[in-house]
Amino acid sequence: MSERILTVDNLRVDLPVPAGTLHAVQGVSFHVDRGETVCIVGESGCGKTLTALAVMDLLPARARRTAQRLELAGRDMLSIGERAMADIRGARAAMIFQEPMTSLNPAYTIGNQLEEALLRHSRVSRRQARARAVYLLERVGITAAASRFKQYPHQLSGGLRQRVMIAMALMCGPSLILADEPTTALDVTIQAQILHLLAELQREFATGLVLITHDLGVVARIATRVVVMYAGEVVETGTAAAIFSRPAHPYTRGLIACIPVPGRTRRGAALGTIPGMVPSLVGKSIGCHFASRCDYAIDACRSADVTLEAARDAGHLVRCIRHAELPALAPTRVAEAAP
Amino acid sequence: MTAAALTAAQVEAAPMLEARDVSRTFRVSTGLLKPKRTLQAVEGVSLLVRPGEVVGLVGESGCGKTTLARMLLGLLPPTDGEIRVVGRPTAALPRRTIAQLVQPVFQDPYSSLNPRKSIGAIITLPLRVQGGSDSATWRAQVEEMMERVGLARSLYDNYPSQLSGGQRQRVAIARALINRPRLVICDEPTSALDVSVQSQILNLLQELRRDLGLTYLLISHNLAVVEHMATRVAVMYLGRIVEEADTDALFRAPKHPYTQALLASVLTPEPGLGVPDTQLGAAYPNPLDVPPGCRFHPRCAHVMDICRTVAPKPVASGEGFVECHLYGTP
Amino acid sequence: MTQAALPRAGIPTAADILAPSPGVLLRRRILRHWGLLIGGTILAVIVLMALLAPLIAPHDPYDQDLARKLIPPIWHGGAKVTWAHPLGTDQLGRDYLSRLVYGARISLLIGVSAMLISGVIGTVLGVIAGYFGGRVDMLVSFIVTTRLSMPVVLVALAVVSIVGSSLTVVIWVLGLLIWDRFAVVMRSATQQIRAREFITAAQALGCSTPRILLTEVAPNVLNHLIVVATLEMAHAILLEAALSFLGLGVQPPTPSWGLMVSEAKGLMFFDPWLITIPGIALFALVLAINMLGDGLRDVTAPENRG
Incomplete structure (x- = not known):
């Protein structure tokens, strides 16, 4: 039995908007x-980023967070105060954002910010902090780390900044790293390098890693387990192998059919699509959120809320009342796509 | 065969777009008291786009692909070299004529539509610029084009802020196509969109190409998209095209080490394969400081002595070419 | 859309309900913005007063009657108070209400004219600098810096004392002096719009530069222009009052609020209402214009331009 680092149970985030209450994250x-x-994984507006911010207690002030359970490394995060939470952030759980330039302070050197990250949370000397910072900079693949130490964030390229952010996240030896689209702003070769590095460091330091992304390629290559979100809900969760080889939810199947895969999709052939648009999350709703865009939706889908049920594989859960019949009903869209 | 027929045949056979040894430099200031430096954005690029082709142009940010696109659109004069559209040099053509032949579709549909104008007005603008008709004909043409790109006619009087990202990109495509150009330069047309919207736009672009007989130059950093759409691919690195080949050949057997790294970086949704190590190192290409010799050598896993001093010449390979000392005769 | 037409799980999809148009959103924001509504109302009242001055004013503002001088306003009480002169009379026996009403014309005329002159100069300079950039931008920035290094009031005093003062001179001097904010704001607004891709798209369509400036850039910088215009109008009105107070603005006997304050300063301790009435009028006008400007800035904030 491995050690549980993060437990999130029935997390909800509500945002007041002019038209009412936006239920951005729903259980x-x-x-x-x-x-x-x-x-x-999910598309824009599905609530994935708010979920991460809610875990770190970094939500915007007007947002309201509720949960049945929210535990990080055995500590209940719902009842602790602001100061205790600030101690946890950085020390126990670190966050990496999409655009490193906004999370690095342009007025301080890289070295200074790395040291501060450690000095704020533990009783070490500045010399020790510096030694760890240099070690980590080298570890994240920054050559001549000692000279980079005196540089300011704007003097680094996007890829190097993201490496610095990873080093900073690792300074206090956190048990959990939350990364929100850490490679979306980067070039493809740099993206592969950063993800390779993240995967390697995650193994080496044995941290838990939560990676938020819209890129199914990234998910398939790096995930142990996958949580697919749609319109504020988890619609499917399971191991990467199960999700990609036997997707059970029509939305997951649709998403996979949407992306061109060299060698698999036929050149020029129509790609799968998901018709329609994401429903508004303002106000109360009944039934499956995906029903309006789903080819397989029946009246039962619209009349009652759908719960997560076990699919074939162990630990594979899906929020669809017809998931068992789907494989027999139709192949995924890619196969039926006309040339 | 009469002389006139011969000319028509020649016109048909003429390349849609041709760049001959095109270069572009910029003078940039690097600091308050430092002297201005020369940024070589594009250096000696030759590119041929034949009618009906979809040429993919791939490369990382800062490799000069956007500068090249601006030159091909006639928005930026090259410092050196010549660009021809349907056989005619663009330097001699008025902008309005170029506009009839070549049109762009941009990356960000939130920035490419004027927020103060209605959808109808945005798509009518190209007709207005070319002139020569009345507003009733225009309206009919615009509504027909809206239908063709999958926009409800009822959106005519709405504003961009009321539309989703995918709908906005359809408006941008309608605006580009309303004057029936021959060539469309798509600059990252789907990278700002969600996955499910991306596939809709890609399908639409394919459909329009077949129906209207269009030629595309598709600029993208997403190699999966390029592989899906393009018939030929040119790979750009720091201002030069370092490899060009048929899509099949390029994806089956990439020659240039940079192309190999690019292809290795494509993360297909296949679990269990892990994230590949591209062996590129943490050095980042800087267009203000192009390395001597082969411009890729500081990041190359196969670097040899000659790479550090001598710039490689293009070597023909199949339908295309590659610029790398690994393939030339030493 | 009717209830029955919502088939899908009772969740209206975003496709069913189109977001309101920018015009509707703007109207909604305006109606919710109290500052804007109050400022707009006060300004409307003053503008109406100025336009309808001959109908509202009970007397000719120039009619002197030394027998009836220095009658206090009606709320003062006392034997001299009369409803014939609700705000009393000044030291020359002219009806104070009539002078106040006609004075609104002068203040608004100067405010609007000076704002228009400076608006044209500043907007042209700013838009050109922002759109073309490079050397043009450097030149315009230099001109703006030069203008900013001249103190407005001192230059205005100098010019007026040389060429003599009249309504026209005051308008032109102010108009030629306060365009700097227009130029600065229009320059940065144009720079932002210039970087958007729809400008490149218009260029690629073969649009001429004047066409791009008029149909693509102008509608997107208009909101900034309106805000600066209101602020500069208030600025011009205050400067006119200051110049008139110093005796270098509008010349007597023209009824101007600044001049009314100036003429009353000798009697400040004996008949304070002579100063407070035009002072309050000036204060209300400038406050109303500023509230309107701030309100317009709030309701045309960038989020409705996206």
Whole structure:
């Protein structure tokens, strides 16, 4: 039995908007074990980023967070105060954002910011902090780390900045790293390098890693387990192998059919599509959120809320009342696509 | 065969777009008291796009692909070299004529539509610029084009802020196509969109190409998209095209080490394969400081002595070429 | 859309309900913005007063009657108070209400004219600098810096004392002096719009530069222009009052609020209402214009331009 690092149970985030209450996250549950990489995947507006911010208690002030359980490394995060939470952030759980330039302070050197990250949370001397910072900079592949130490964030390229952010996240030896689209702003070759590095460091330091992304390629290559979100809900969760080889939810199947894969999709052939648009999350709703865009939706889908049920594989859960019949009903769209 | 027929045949056979040894430099200031430096954005690029082709142009940010696109659109004069559209040099053509032949579709549909104008007005603008008709004909043409790109006619009087990202990109495509150009330069047309919207736009672009007989130059950093759409691919690195080949050949057997690294970086949704190590190192290409010799050598896993001093010459390979000392005769 | 037409799980999809148009959003924001509404109302009242001055004013503002001088306003009480002169009379026996009403014309005329002159100069300079950049931008920035290094009031005083003062001179001097904010704001607004891809798209369509400036850039910088215009109008009105107070603005006997304050300063301790009435009028006008400007800035904030 591996050590449980993060437990999120029935997390909800509500945002007041002029038209009412926006239920951005509606009862999301997942967990992360030590050494695991959990990918939260979904399209814009599905609530994946708010889920991460809610875990770190970094939500905008007007947002309201509720949850049945929110535990990080055995500590209940719902009842602790602001100061205790600030101690946890950085020391126990670190976050990496999409655009490193906004999370690095342009007025301080890289070295200074790395040292501060450690000095704020533990009783070490500045010399020790510096030694660890240099070690980590080298570890994240920054050559001539000692000279980079005196540089300011704007003097680094996007890829190097993201490496610095990873080094900073590792300074206090956190048990959990949350990375929100860490490679979306980067070039493809740099993206592969950064993800390679993240995967390697995650194994080496045995942290739990939560990676939030919209890129199914990234998910497939790096995830131990996958959480697929749609319109504020988890619609499917399971191991990467199960999700990609036997996707059970029509939305997951649709998403996979949408992306061109060299060698698999036929050149020029129509790609799969998901018709329609994401429903508005303002106000109360009944039934499956995906029903309006789903080819397989029946009246039962629209009349009652759908719960997560076990699919074929162990630990594979899906929020669809027809998931068992789907494989027999139709192949995924790619196969039926006309040339 | 009469002389006139011969000319028509020649016109048909003429390349849609041709760049001959095109270069572009910029003078940039690097600091308050430092002297201005020369940024070589594009250096000696030759590119041929034949009618009906979809040429993919791939490369990382800062490799000069956007500068090249601006030159091909006639928005930026090259410092050196010549660009021909349907056989005619663009330097001698008025902008309005170029506009009739070549049109762009941009990456960000939130930035490419004027927020103060209605959808109808945005798509009518190209007709207005070319002139020569009345507003009733325009409206009919615009509504027909809206239908063709999958926009409801009822959106005519709405504003961009009321539309989703995918709908906005359809408006941008309608605006580009309303004057029936021959060539469309798509600059990252789907990278700002969600996955499910991306596939809709890609399908639409394919459909329009077949129906309207269009030629595309598709600029993208997403190699999976390029592989899906393009018939030929040119790979750009720091201002030069370092490899060009048929899509099949390029994806089956990439020759240039940079192309190999690019292809290795494509993360297909296949679990269990892990994230590949591209062996590129943490050095980042800087267009202000292009390395001597082969411009890729500081990041190359196969670097040899000659790479550090001598710039490689293009070596023909199949339908295309590659610029790398590994393939030339030493 | 009717309830029955919502088939899908009772969740209206974003496709069913189109977001409101920018015009509707703007109207909604305006109606929710109290500052804007109050400022707009006060300004509207003053503008109406100025336009309808001959109908509202009970007397000719120039009619002197030394027998009836220095009658206090009606709320003062006392034997001299009369409803014939609700705000009393000044030291020359002119009806104070009539002078106040006609004075609104002068203040608004100067405010609007000076704002228009400076608006044209500043907007042209700013838009050209922002759109073309490079050397043009450097030149315009230099001109703006030069202008900013001249103190407005001192230059205005100098010019007026040389060429003599009249309404026209005051308008032109102010108009030629306060265009700097227009130029600065229009320059940065144009720079932002210039970087958007729809400008490149228009260029690629073969649009001429004047066409791009008029149909693509102008509608997107208009909101900034309106805000600066209101602020500069208030600025011009205050400067006119200051110049008139110093005796270098509008010349007597023209009824101007600044001049009314100036003429009353000798009697400040004996008949304070002579100063407070035009002072309050000036204060209300400038406050109203500023509230309107701030409100317009709030309701045309960037989020409705996206």
